[in-house]
Amino acid sequence: NAGVTQTPKFQVLKTGQSMTLQCAQDMNHNSMYWYRQDPGMGLRLIYYSASEGTTDKGEVPNGYNVSRLNKREFSLRLESAAPSQTSVYFCATTTGAAQNTEAFFGQGTRLTVV
Amino acid sequence: AQRVTQPEKLLSVFKGAPVELKCNYSYSGSPELFWYVQYSRQRLQLLLRHISRESIKGFTADLNKGETSFHLKKPFAQEEDSAMYYCALRTYKYIFGTGTRLKVLA
Numbered sequence: 001n002a003g004v005t006q007t008p009k010f011q012v013l014k015t016g017q018s019m020t021l022q023c024a025q026d027m028n029h030n031s032m033y034w035y036r037q038d039p040g041m042g043l044r045l046i047y048y049s050a051s052e053g054t055t056d057k058g059e060v061p062n063g064y065n066v067s068r069l070n071k072r073e074f075s076l077r078l079e080s081a082a083p084s085q086t087s088v089y090f091c092a093t094t095t096g097a098a099q100n101t102e103a104f105f106g107q108g109t110r111l112t113v114v
Numbered sequence: 115a116q117r118v119t120q121p122e123k124l125l126s127v128f129k130g131a132p133v134e135l136k137c138n139y140s141y142s143g144s145p146e147l148f149w150y151v152q153y154s155r156q157r158l159q160l161l162l163r164h165i166s167r168e169s170i171k172g173f174t175a176d177l178n179k180g181e182t183s184f185h186l187k188k189p190f191a192q193e194e195d196s197a198m199y200y201c202a203l204r205t206y207k208y209i210f211g212t213g214t215r216l217k218v219l220a
Binding site: 058 | 157160163206208
């Protein structure tokens with residue numbers, strides 16, 4: 001039972017390159033989230049998916065796209081990476097509608113754009 | 115608008131001193147509030163939730179709807195409490211504050 005798994009753990013990109021961050025969960029959770037963590041900015045929500053087949057923008061969606069491939073997987077794509085997207089990215093999941101549901105996090109992806 | 119505010123980026127206290135990490139929220143409905151902790155090189159994990167009204171690792175947090183606050187408290191800080199602490203509000207999505215780094219000095 002791995003919980004929430006993110007790949008890769010580290011990545012260095014050149015400006016303008018594209019890449020996809022993968023997130024997979026084996027917890028049978030409905031809701032999945034992508035956050036970025038920056039010093040002094042905390043965790044900011046990029047996109048979330050309340051259930052399979054739905055996605056919604058969060059606080060900082062510009063420059064990103066997401067795909068909820070199935071219930072288990074939620075990917076984040078950077079089409080043309082910029083230095084401002086250097087950050088640590090976290091995927092998280094929750095059961096969904098249940099009250100006071102806990103969020104479970106992946107171990108993070110540290111992305112550097114040069 | 116839904117918002118979580120943690121006014122302190124860094125809080126340094128000596129071992130054995132009391133700790134209070136502040137959290138204020140903005141939400142018109144009935145809030146679900148949480149504290150998460152991130153120890154060095156570990157993933158974020160739940161510390162406590164307001165509905166449970168429990169003490170975890172000596173930490174407690176009380177929801178004050180009048181002041182829209184959910185401050186995290188511990189009477190006697192320990193060095194192993196040094197970590198990043200995030201307050202979170204859940205509505206139809208999860209929103210986190212900017213976090214407070216707690217450093218407990220020997």
